[in-house]
Amino acid sequence: MVSSIIKFIGSPRGYSTIFYVISGISFPIHLFGSYCILFQTSATMKSVKWTLFNLHFWSAALDLSISFLAQPFFCTPTMAAFPLGVLSLIGVPNDLLMLSIYTIFMLVPVSIISMFENRYFVLFVNRGCWRYFRYPFLVANYIIVITYCFIIYLEIPDQEIAIKKLFKKYPRFYNFEIPVSSFIVISDEDRSWQKLRRISVISFILLEIIVFGILLRVKLKLSMKKIASSISSKTLQMQKRFIKALNLQIAIPLIVIFVPIIAGMIFKALSIVNPQAFSNLLNFYFSLHGVLSTILMLYLQNPYREAVLSIFCCRKPVESKIFTTAGKFSRKSMT
Template structure:
């Protein structure tokens, strides 16, 4: 059975290394497209796109190469199987780095949508005074979450491991050396139980708020300029809005759903190592999936892919089409 086969630490680690080998060239090409193939008229979103691409790639590499977290479900404990485990660096360091990266990915998604909303609609509005404190507050919350986790980590790890395996004797039963298992938290605490779900909910609300607001604003703008553009241009605007929906679906489905399901497993005291490993593997596909989607949905990046890998001639740029026509109109509003 699939879950049984990926329960083994060696098999699980091999799968993550394979995913890293596949995702590395995709992330590098995505970064190349953002840095060198972003048209001049899209320069306002270039930094936000690169920021998202960077943190998504960092999360992927943390999971598939450096950390490779192997969780001892349902205990709040685990170990690293990746490159960090080959060094003398304490497990807490890569664990917190991976945790912070995981929190900064949705923050970068919020920043990308906020950037599009600001550039297209409210550059001269009051929001320009609020946006930086808002974005800084999101980063502070992500860091504060990791700090709060750090202070909950028990100092005496040997004693903590004994308590964990007394309560959950089957946890990490496939790990030969139990001494390398790192305990993050022991006991029951209301604050610990609601901390992660509360932060996930807040991030989801922010992403949905900006996505819906941006979609409504764009529809209103398309209606205003409806009489001055062709039917083909209007259709391109609809495709752009649909692309935004897909860009929301990727982080929602590949990050938040596995994280929520993993939290549910822990709450139910379910010892299902294979399922927990599968959820981590699914999460590791987040960045590469988002990068592929970005290349496919953005015409300049899609054209660059065909030029580089399919030996097609460089296509002519259509100055008055799609996104550029709408942005040119909005720039003079």
């Protein structure tokens, strides 16, 4: 029984079937998340509305690209794959599908940076010199990521030669019963300078996320200490919940993204009974990152949580209160 399940998970047919089920569950959740951001965002959160929608859009796009539109079946342990999704069925070229997925994957952390930067700017430095540099900084991030992905696209090897090498080295791929023409070899050899470039770009993006995350946390704590004596305990607790929500909303999706990457690197050095099934399980897990992010957003942000309760539980929405006793910081603290 267990071996049959593992075999099903490791097969292209099982892989595609499971992903269609995942996409069927995730699509309405993403759609409802979009509705909440666009139509249920409160006035106190209006300054973060579009950066939040930007993050939600790219997260949802990544989920649906992997689980429905492209469904890339990565041939473990190579840098080769073949698409099984609806876009491949209508004849979209494999190289464009892979370029699109990788670009969307890289745009997700960049959109996280945009959201962090937005909250940092609105809360603390909206009148400082940073307002002159923020847009060039944000645009530069997008340019760097898109350029990096385009370089990878240009380095895709000659497919006729690369696929011959692939099947010669891994003849078991013939068992997939997929036409050879459906395969795409993204890279036939991972050179050291390519690894260095990849690590550098990913580290650069992660460093920005960490820096803005730390700045936000430290600044919020310092501001709370300064105004703690002039505000009610209820308002102070609201600020603490805001910090916790911010951390969870970003940290958990990031963990979901990078756990499969780390696990994939570890499993290469280990002896796995069915490496393809194991790799597919990681891909299933990875494809849930956007759904988790959306669910967390709906739960952690009060206006969206009230919208969920009013729509699905027939509960009347509770009017949000804006605390003004703390002056300027408390009025903007939930934006």
